[in-house]
Amino acid sequence: MFNKRIEESSGNRLALVVKNNPSSVLTEQFRTIQTNIRFSMVNKRLQTMVVTSATPSSGKSTISANLAATFASKNKRVLLVDADLRKPTVHKTFNVRNNDGLTTLLTDDDTKVVDVIYHTHTEGLYILTSGIIPPNPAELLASDRMLEIQEEMKTYFDLIIFDSPPVLPVTDSQVLAAETDGVIFVIPKGRVKTDEVLKAKELLEMTQANILGAIMNRVETSGDHYYYYYGDKE
Template identity: 60%
Template sequence: MFKKKTKETNGERPSLITLTRPSSVIAEQFRTIRTNIQFSMIDQDLKTVVVTSAGPGAGKSTISANLAVTFASQGKKVLLVDADMRKPTVHKTFRLPNHDGLTTLLTEKDVNISDIAHRAPTEGLFIITSGVIPPNPSELLASKRMDKLMNELDQIFDLIIFDMPPVVAVTDAQVMASKVDGTIFVIPKGLTNKDMVLKSKDLLDKVHANVIGAIFNRVEMSGDNYYYYYGEKE
């Protein structure tokens, strides 16, 4: 059994637009992104995905959360993992405690996934927060224990989305991008320069990451503040 389902609380959560405003233009854009992701991996199973960016402030955590909600609403059993063990935010987005999480699973042998994963309000969506920030995130992610954990998660869930730190800042995203089926790169309009994007691409290429596409966000659109656009890699 997984942890008790989190209760809905009053108050708008603008970062979870697919949950709070499922009929909005932005929510529809996320459904389009979901479709494009599925088409981009038509010849192979897509079960594990990394979401990352070049630098901070790109909105990759918001996109990770909304993609998770969108895939779960399709009837899939989805797990969102906050693998940003340096500046975690998923627990804040879903209003969850963060005493135990991914670091607990990686450092305590007798802890089960069912003890750590939270049931989200959205049917079929589960969340593993980061847990206590460790001194060695990259080493934990590169460990054999992480490989074992990923195999265990693969047996339980249809899709696992890992929210990662930016590529340029630390090696965490590179480590995980080498392990998963696909990587999604988030680029915020006007906030990331071309050199950073190219450097990020080079770093991901070095670990043979399968970058299935990029999401451009913070693009103004009439009727809603922002929308998200998915573009496949060339």
């Protein structure tokens, strides 16, 4: 169905730890995060999710990719979408071209989702790169066409994860958060101020976003880095 396929040797081995080191502490933490997300949506269907942060350089893109790989399985189809139309990274993580992608779908009504999606070598995991960086990212993400694309994606995938820009610099994530089932907030320990986190949370809540919880990353223990998941929204 999806014509593009990533070769087995492609991809950033360091970034996709759950695939390349399945027995690591990091991988186990991602499994815990997956379980907690499922419990937080026990009475609701979670089909679209945004991963964002308050400020840049928080590690959200690495977390997005690993979450997507963790949720993917033989019985689940997961699509990781690079919705950061300003500083995209998914194509770098998976070592693919970024000639076309989400912006292609947003600007060309004749292009279909199946035309631009890559099937990765991880079972059940698919990716959609950002495509060419546009001059008006927020406007494109807020368009009716974006809603149409999401509906088309839902016909093929059980879960769609949007890797989106940080909240404070631009409005893109607020736009996406208002149109999706849940939001995961990434907080890098020691690299973001408390008032920045609270301000970003306030901006998301203004859009009626369903904040599922937060992941604190870059927490060190026994010489390793791992992630805590906080399911409490408050």
